[in-house]
Amino acid sequence: MSAAAPQPSAPQPFDFRDPAFLADPYPVFRHLRATAPVFKAPLGRWFLTRYEDTATLLRDKRFGRGYHDPEAMVRRFGPTAMAEPAVVELTHMMLMRDPPDHTRLRGLVTKAFTARRIEALRDSIQQLTDRLVDKVAERGGMDAIRDLAFPLPVLVICELLGIPEADRQRFVTGSSSGGALLNPTPPTRAELDRANAGSIESSAYFEALFEQRRRDPRDDLITQLVQAEEAGDRLTTAELRANVSLLFAAGHETTVNLIGNGFHSLLRHPQQWRILRDDPTLVANAIEEVLRFESPVQAVGRTASEPVELGGVALARNDIVVALVGGVNRDPAMFDDPERFDITRKDLRPLSFGGGIHFCLGAQLARIEAAVVFETILRRLPDLRLTDPDNPKWRPSFVLRGLTELPVAWTG
Template sequence: MNEPVQSVASDPLFNPLAPDFIRNPYPHYDRLRAIDPIHVTPFGQFVASRHAEVSLVMRDKRFGKDFVERTSRRYGPDIMKEPVFRSMAHWMLQADPPDHTRLRGLVVKAFTARRVEDMRPRIQEIVDQTIDTVIGRGQMDLIEDFAFRLPVTIICEMLGIPEDHREVFYKSSREGGRLLDPVPMTPEEIAKANAATTMAQMYFQQLFELRRKSPGDDLISQLVQAEEDGNKLTNEELTANIILLFGAGHETTVNLIGNGLLALHRNPDQLALLKARPDLMTGAIEEFLRYDSSVQMTGRVALEEIDDLGGKTIPKGETVLCLLGSANHDPAVYPDHPERLDIARPNVRPLSFGGGIHFCLGAQLARIEAEIAIATLLRRLPDLRIDDVENPEWRPTFVLRGLRRLPASW
């Protein structure tokens, strides 16, 4: 009986790209919270796994992003010459005030509660069309044929990507997630990411020209206008943030829908409850976000020395990785079996959308997309079965947690 325990004890506490970790990170998080809640990785990063420290770091102004400095420390001084890192340096997600404030201020209007709420009928229409396309086949991949099409269509419409350009976006690979992982990328991975970034930059530059000549009621038209109204936005910033919004606008929602459907089918009692009581859907979405978050981690840099974070001193300039998925399972906040899916769980406030000034712009849009997608699927395909709930194929990335495919039939 002792053998497995010893091998577990000698494993590194935090090895996020290990297949076992990607398959199910939650037992690893339990160990981290219990044994070493502010853990230091071999790369010298601090890893916060408890809810208290994670929520503090995301909201505390003594922490920031400091992207260029942090990335240069990790990869060497020449790294910012690589197109992918140069582009990421302009992302509002990686920016600190005042740049962050300016960039976010330009796009926030597209994501107001009112605007997002008004999109419900269109979201419903896309979900119904998607199901109409496959319903006669009796089978589909819930990721590619279902979860993927809705958020990609919505973000394309919001950005003003013309309909006849979209096929390439539906078929585009979902390889970008590796950029965000806390394990350094290989030169091959960087080269691949550079190529993808350059392609995206070329495409969006042409689209900006199109929208300058014929503006529409879309986000790119607004941003192109802002760029001309006194240079609030450089061309590089414009391109980088559109790439960010395109990725962020679908990646996480695809994963939320996929992870939520898998969780329901792994817990037939909860699936039956939700079918019987569709009024529980809004709370169920919060529980899916908590139970198996599409985003497992976010990071901050100490802008000054922090003398006591969970008992450790964080020197100025050091990175703290905040494990959102672990914080969402912390028994200090969710005392009633956090490892269980409970769609009627009270007071669920997951940290899955981050916190502080970088709180996810599209949080409400993602919630509504997932709510309508899952509710419509349960209603229209009540006897849908997932082919293999035990061994689904996860994507080999850690920060963006999601399935590569999820075949189902009815």
């Protein structure tokens, strides 16, 4: 069946910066799916809320990232796009590139993310998790974000990249970036300024670290990439800087949200927590249901490289198409009773890690980290509960959905 005809002149039904929308975007997604599942908003972007359309978008080679085109960058980020350090850095990231550049850049880091190498990290992830839980076990309570969900993925990606131990605390006590440049609407001047400041600061740190690794190579991913840059034909200096920043941010941002959203969803549904506590073999399936129900990444975008039909709607060349993943993962055509959180749900295939050539490189690592955390808490703090269940503190970011804090308690 063809999609309902979009209404370009209709007012945009949601505001990506509205705290009420950020707290609960799902009614908006349901409305869009029912009335205009391929919807053109006033700013010209198209939005998808159906699973089938999104699966096509992620795998069809006629849809790319389009970050090589200065005009496309102006449409995304405004007239000063190519003068903004953070935007320029984005253009060099493999996540934003199309083949052949994407193929070349991803190939450089794939060796560090092999299934065997990631699985080998499980023991160190368990040790880190135990140390973090040891620090709070006798307190009877903690902020599950600050004390566990945030520091663990940061420490893990620091280890994988090769960030010196002496520098790691600065990252552990930091905060998530918020990902304003990833939102489906052009950033404000204030958001650009914050992103530029973060980009400049992180570039300065990594430039100094690259110089250290040139003088003193180690068995880590940063050394591997520095050596590729020095070879001169595989990685430019700008690409080196941008992609290490990408790996660091992507290596912890989504995992922080996966763990935090997981605790929030499980503890807001106590029966589900009890089911998991009684049968920890369901942890892997519970993680997939968390990914579906509260996706850490709420949107992915592509640009049409030629005229193409999607969901019964004709798209023009250079049209920007954004899949609203949080809504897509609740499509009743794919998932029965999709608004219900159910860790025993069968045949779970959420699109939270994307698809096609841009499928998340760190998906396996994120799943292992989340599994170790949930298994450890189920074993050590089985009566975990929310202390303020009615007032979740959602981050002021749409694309990267997560909590700024999550107070929990247990019987000491």
